[in-house]
Amino acid sequence: MSFFPSSPSEISAFISKGLSEAEVEKRRAEFGPNLLEEKKRKPAWRLFLEQFQDFMIVILMVAALISGVAGEWTDTIIILVIIILNAILGFVQEYRAEKAMESLKKMSEVQANLIRNGKNVQVKSEELVPGDLVRLEAGNMIPADIQLLEGFSIQMDEASLTGESVPVEKSGLKNQIIESPKVESANHLFKGTLVTNGRGIGMVIATGMQTQLGKIADLLQEERPKTPLQERMKRFGKIISYLVLLICLLIFGFGILRGEEPIPLLLLSVSLAVAAIPEALPALITIALSLGAARLAKKEALIRKLPAVESLGSITYICTDKTGTLTKNQMTVMQTASAEIAPITSNYSNIDLAMALNHDIKPDEDGELQGEATELALVNWVRGNLGEEDYQFIQKLFPRFDEIPFDSERKRMSTLHESDSKIILLCKGAMESILDACTPNADKDEFLRKSNEWAANGQRVLAFAGKILDQKPEKISTDSLEKDLDFFGICGMIDPPREEAVLAIQECKTAGIHPVMITGDHPETAKAIAKEVGILESGQKILTGKEFAQLSDKQFEQEVEHISVYARVTPDQKIRIVKALQKRGHYVAMTGDGVNDAPSLRSSTIGVAMGITGTDVSKEAAHMILLDDNFATIVRAIREGRRIFDNIRKFVKYIMTCNGAEIWTIVVAPLLGLPIPLLPIHILWINLVTDGLPALALAGERAEKNIMKRPPRPPSQSLFADGVGVHIIWVGLLMAGVTIFSQFWAIEHGWHWQTMVFTVLAFSQLGHVLAVRSEQTFLYEQGFKSNSPLLLSVFATMLIQLAVIYLPFFNSVFHTQALTLEELAFCFGMGLIVFHAVELEKFIKRKRKFG
Numbered sequence: 001m002s003f004f005p006s007s008p009s010e011i012s013a014f015i016s017k018g019l020s021e022a023e024v025e026k027r028r029a030e031f032g033p034n035l036l037e038e039k040k041r042k043p044a045w046r047l048f049l050e051q052f053q054d055f056m057i058v059i060l061m062v063a064a065l066i067s068g069v070a071g072e073w074t075d076t077i078i079i080l081v082i083i084i085l086n087a088i089l090g091f092v093q094e095y096r097a098e099k100a101m102e103s104l105k106k107m108s109e110v111q112a113n114l115i116r117n118g119k120n121v122q123v124k125s126e127e128l129v130p131g132d133l134v135r136l137e138a139g140n141m142i143p144a145d146i147q148l149l150e151g152f153s154i155q156m157d158e159a160s161l162t163g164e165s166v167p168v169e170k171s172g173l174k175n176q177i178i179e180s181p182k183v184e185s186a187n188h189l190f191k192g193t194l195v196t197n198g199r200g201i202g203m204v205i206a207t208g209m210q211t212q213l214g215k216i217a218d219l220l221q222e223e224r225p226k227t228p229l230q231e232r233m234k235r236f237g238k239i240i241s242y243l244v245l246l247i248c249l250l251i252f253g254f255g256i257l258r259g260e261e262p263i264p265l266l267l268l269s270v271s272l273a274v275a276a277i278p279e280a281l282p283a284l285i286t287i288a289l290s291l292g293a294a295r296l297a298k299k300e301a302l303i304r305k306l307p308a309v310e311s312l313g314s315i316t317y318i319c320t321d322k323t324g325t326l327t328k329n330q331m332t333v334m335q336t337a338s339a340e341i342a343p344i345t346s347n348y349s350n351i352d353l354a355m356a357l358n359h360d361i362k363p364d365e366d367g368e369l370q371g372e373a374t375e376l377a378l379v380n381w382v383r384g385n386l387g388e389e390d391y392q393f394i395q396k397l398f399p400r401f402d403e404i405p406f407d408s409e410r411k412r413m414s415t416l417h418e419s420d421s422k423i424i425l426l427c428k429g430a431m432e433s434i435l436d437a438c439t440p441n442a443d444k445d446e447f448l449r450k451s452n453e454w455a456a457n458g459q460r461v462l463a464f465a466g467k468i469l470d471q472k473p474e475k476i477s478t479d480s481l482e483k484d485l486d487f488f489g490i491c492g493m494i495d496p497p498r499e500e501a502v503l504a505i506q507e508c509k510t511a512g513i514h515p516v517m518i519t520g521d522h523p524e525t526a527k528a529i530a531k532e533v534g535i536l537e538s539g540q541k542i543l544t545g546k547e548f549a550q551l552s553d554k555q556f557e558q559e560v561e562h563i564s565v566y567a568r569v570t571p572d573q574k575i576r577i578v579k580a581l582q583k584r585g586h587y588v589a590m591t592g593d594g595v596n597d598a599p600s601l602r603s604s605t606i607g608v609a610m611g612i613t614g615t616d617v618s619k620e621a622a623h624m625i626l627l628d629d630n631f632a633t634i635v636r637a638i639r640e641g642r643r644i645f646d647n648i649r650k651f652v653k654y655i656m657t658c659n660g661a662e663i664w665t666i667v668v669a670p671l672l673g674l675p676i677p678l679l680p681i682h683i684l685w686i687n688l689v690t691d692g693l694p695a696l697a698l699a700g701e702r703a704e705k706n707i708m709k710r711p712p713r714p715p716s717q718s719l720f721a722d723g724v725g726v727h728i729i730w731v732g733l734l735m736a737g738v739t740i741f742s743q744f745w746a747i748e749h750g751w752h753w754q755t756m757v758f759t760v761l762a763f764s765q766l767g768h769v770l771a772v773r774s775e776q777t778f779l780y781e782q783g784f785k786s787n788s789p790l791l792l793s794v795f796a797t798m799l800i801q802l803a804v805i806y807l808p809f810f811n812s813v814f815h816t817q818a819l820t821l822e823e824l825a826f827c828f829g830m831g832l833i834v835f836h837a838v839e840l841e842k843f844i845k846r847k848r849k850f851g
Contacts, residue, residue: 004131004177004203011174015149015201018115018133027129034128034144034207036214047095051087063267063680070263074681074813082684110616112143115201120364130204136189137199137360138405139595139615145211146189146202147181148172152403153198153476156189157617161212167196179205194617196595198405199360233281233719240278247663248273254670267680272666278655285648288699292644300611300627301637308606308623312641314715315513315606316586318634319577322519322526323460324373324613325591325631326533327495331377334459337450338489339443344424344468348386348394351489354464356382356394358415358426372613374462377493378428398424402476408571408596411520412437414482418472425481426466430568431490431522434463438487451490455524458532459492497533504632505534512711513638515631516564518574523567530565540564548573556580571596578603587715589634591626592618605715608634643703645713646775651698652719653727654772658690658765660732665739665761677743677757681814685804686758689797690765697790701773727841735764735834742830752817755805756827759819762801763831766794771838776846778839 005014019027051057064079110125115133125143128134134146136154148154148170155167173187181188189195189202191211208214248269255265289310293303303309323329338351345353359375369376383391398417406413412429427434431451435444451461465485473481508515517535519526523544530536541559545568551559553576560580566573574590578600581588590604593614598621601607609622610629619625626633662683669677720728742760746753770779773787784791804810806818819827 004179004205008175011149011177014203015115015133017118019129019131020117023131024116024129027131028127031129031207031210033126035126036211037209044091044095048087048091051091052083057083057087066263067267067680070267078681078813079684082688085688110141110143113140120362120370128204128207130207132204134202134204135199136195136202138195138197138407139617140195141616141620142189142191142193142195144191144204144208145181145206145213147177147205148187148189148200148202149174151198151200153405154189154195154200155197157194157196158190161190161193170200172200177203177205181205194595194620196617197407199403233285236281244273244663247667251667251670255676258670260676264680268666268676268678268683272662272680272683278652278659281652281655284651284655284695284699287696288644288648288651291699292640296624296637296640297627299636299640300630300633301640302611302625302627303623304619304625305623309641309644311587311605311623311715312638313645313713314587315589315638315641316712317514317516317581318508318589318591318631319516319518319574319581319604320591320631320634321593321610322517322521322529323495324593324610324629325626326501326517326529326535327497329373329495329613329629331373331460331493331495333377333381333491333493335454336381336489336491337447339441339447339487341486341488344422344466345397345419348390349489350466350486351464351491352382352386353394353398354426354428354466354488355379355491356386356391357398357400357417358413358428358464373495374460374493378462378491381491401472404476404478404481408520408594410478410482411568412482414478416469416473416476416481423469423472424466425469425485426464427482427485428462428464430520431461431463432568434465434485434487437482438465438485441487444487447487447490451522452524454490454492455522456528458525458528459494460521460525461490461492463490464488497529498630498632500630500632502533504635507635507639507708509534511638511708513635514561514564516566516577518566518569518577520568523565526565526567536564542567543569545569545573548576553580557583560584571600574600575603587712589638591634592622593629594618597621639703639708642707642713643701644699646704646707647699647701649719649724650701650772651695653724654698654769655695656728657731657735657768657772658686660728661735661739661761661764662686664733664736665757668736669740669743672740672744674740674743674747677739677754678761679754679815682754682758685814686762686765689800690762690769693793694766694769694790694797697787697793698769698773700789701787704774705777727838731768731834731838734837735761735768738764738830738833742827745826746823751823751826752819755816755819756823758814758816759801759805759824759827760830762797763827764834766797767831767833767835768838770794771835771842774842776842778842779835 005011052061061083064076064083067073067079068076111122112125112128113135114121114123114128115135120135128144134143136142149172151170151172154170156170158168169186170189171186178185178188188205191213251272252265252269256262289306292309293306296303296309320326336351338349341350344350355378359371359379361369361371361375361379364370369379379391398419400415401418402416404414406429410429411433412427414425414427417424417426427437431448435441441447451463454461465487467485505515515535517526517530523542527536527542530542536542539562541563542565543563545566548556548566548569556576557580560577561584566577571594574592574597578588578590582605587605589606589608590600591608591610592598592601593610595615595617597618601609601618601621606624607622609618609625611619611625611627612629614625624637665677666683669675718725739757739761743753743757746756769790773779773790774782804814805816811817
C-alpha cells in the first residue's frame, strides 16, 4: 500500500491541502513518532548500584568487613547504613540532575512548519508522518527525509550526513514520489541536514529510524562532555586522595609505634581517608551546574551546552544584534517617499506594489498574518493605506512564480511575478544595495539625504526597486536579474527600544562587561539607537562594514576595544570581531539568528541564539538560546551564572575546611600526647551529616549584593583563588585547634571528653556553614529566611546530634555518653568560635576595602 500520491496531477492537488488530521493519526499509528532511538538510558536501579563503585566507597565496605571480623558488629552495621544513605543521597541528586538536563533538551526540540488541511501549522518534529507537507526556508534543520516538490534557490549543508562542507544545490521534483532515494539525490533532503539558502515545499517520505540518519544513528551517540571545572576538580580530587592516603598510612604507622591496637588503628585510618577525601565534590559541581541550567531556563535562557553555565560568569563582552534584542521587534512604517516614475500598473504606485508583493508573509491556521517583523510592518502599511480588498486584489493580479531570497551578503531580496500581460521583478533591501543595482537616478542624492535624515532619527530605512522583464527568465540568478533596476522609493520604520534593555546595559557596564551593538542597519540608525539605550558614549566609535573591510587584522585588533557599534557588517566580519576580542584576552557572548551567524556563534565563548526569530541552524550552533529574544535575559543569565559559580566556591570552601579540620584533629592530637580523639563511627557520622545536606543547601544561596558590581572572573581562575585556599587552611586549623583544646580541657576536668570532642567538631562545622553563606555580608544582615533549606538542615543536624548524645540506643551505637548541662553549654560555646571568627574575617575585609 502506497502512502503517497502517485501521479503528477495528484501531487499538484496535494500540495495545496496536505494531509487531513484523520490521515495523520492513521499514519502515526502505522509509523510511530519521528524519533531516533537513543542509547538506552541507565535504569534507576543501575544508577543506584553505581553509587557503590566509587573507590572510596569500596574502601569503606572493606572497613565494614574488617569491623565485622574484629567483632565490632555495631560499627559494621553503622558503616553499612552510612554507605546506603550516602548512595541514596548521591542517586537522588544524580537522578534530579539527569531529569533537569532531559527537560532542557525537550525544550530545544526542532519545530516544523507544515501544510495540513489546507492550513499552515507548526508542530514538533517528532509529530511528522510520511506524506506530511513541510514548508522550508533558509535556516531550517530538515526534520525527516523529504522529497523536494517545489524549490527556489535551495542550497543544503549536508556535512552532518556526508562530511562535505560545500553547499549542495537541490531542485523540486513533482512528477513522481521516490520513496528510497540515494544520498546524492538532487531532489531529496535528509533529516539533520540544514537549509542554507532559498525556500521550498517538500513531502516527508521517511521518519525516525527509517531515515538515512536513522540508519547511522548508533554512530551519533555521544557522552555529555565534562566542563573544565569538573575536569579540574576531578584532577584535584585525585591529588588530595593520594595525600590523604599517605597521611593515613603515617597515622597507622605512628599508632603502631605508640603501641596502639592495629585493628582500631586500621579502621580509624580508613574512616579518616573516606571522610577527608572530597569524593562528593565532582558530583556536587555537576548537580549545581545541571540544576543551575534548569533554573536559567525558567529565566528564559535555555542552556544547550553545560560548560556555558560556568563560562557565563567570565563574559567581558556582549556583542548583540539590535532588532528584537535591544528593540521590541515591533516594526511600524512611519513614512514613505516615492520616486517620480511611470507606474507598472494603474491605480497603484510602484512602491505600494513592491511593499504589497515582495515579502513572505502568510496567514496561519487562524487567518492571522505570520512572518518577519519588518515584512509584517510593510504589509500592514499597505493594508492600512490601500485597504484589505485592494491588497488581496494585488496579490491575485501578480502571483509570484519565483524569487531570489534575501542573504546578508547582497542585503536585498527579489521576487518575480506574472500577470496576463507583464512579468515584473520587485526588489527591496538596504539603500546602498538597491542603488548599486539601479540605473543612474537624478534624484539619488535627494533620496540619500532623506535616508540619512530618517536614519539619524532612529528609523530603519528600506529601499525598493524593480523592472518589467521582456520574458520569463530561463535561469534565476542575481547577476542577470538584479541589475538596471528602476528606483521606486524608500520607507522609514521605527522599532522602539526595550525599556529593560537600557537598565540591562547600565548593569553590564557596572559589572565590567562591555556591550557592543552589531547591526545590518544604516550607521545613523545604529548610532541613534545605541545612544538611546546607552551603548554609545563619548570617546567610543562606530565602524561600518566598508570601513571594516579596509582594516587589516592587526589594525582592527588595536581598535576593537574602542568600537561600540558596528553597522552594515557581514557574518564573516562578526567572526573577525570575536577573534580580535579573544586575542585581546576577552570572553565574548555573541548573539545571532541567521544561517550565516552559525560560525560566529561557534567561535564565541558563549554563542547566543534567538528562540523566537532564530533559525534552526543558529540554535544548533549556540551554547544558549534566548527564549524571549531579549538582551536583558543575557544579563540575567550572566548574573545567574555568577551566582552559581559563587555557590560552588562556597560549598568547596565549606567541605574542604571541614575535611581539613578532621585531618588536623586526628593527626595533631596524638602528637600532643592526647588520645586519638574520635572513633571511626564519629568521623563517618560527621562526614555524612555535616558534609551532606548543608553543602547541597549552599547551592541554593541567593546572589551576593555586589554580584554585578565586580569585574568578570577569569575562566582559568582556580576555585581556591581570592582567599578561598587561605580560608580553608586557617579555618581548618582553627576548627581543629578548638576541638583539640576541648579534648584537653574535658580530660583535665574529668568530663565526657570523647563525646564532647565529637559534638564540638559537629557544632563548629554547623557554625561555619552559616558564616560562609556570604563572603562579605554578615549573617544578621542576610537574615535566616533567605535560605530556608540551609536553616532547616542546620537545625535538623543539631537535633540529630543531640539525639546521638542523649538517647540510650544511640549511646550504645555511637559509643557516646549523655553530657551534663555544663558540658553541653561548653560545646555550644566552643562551637560558636569558628562562626564568630569567620564573621570577624568579613569585618576585616570590609574595613580594608572601605576604610
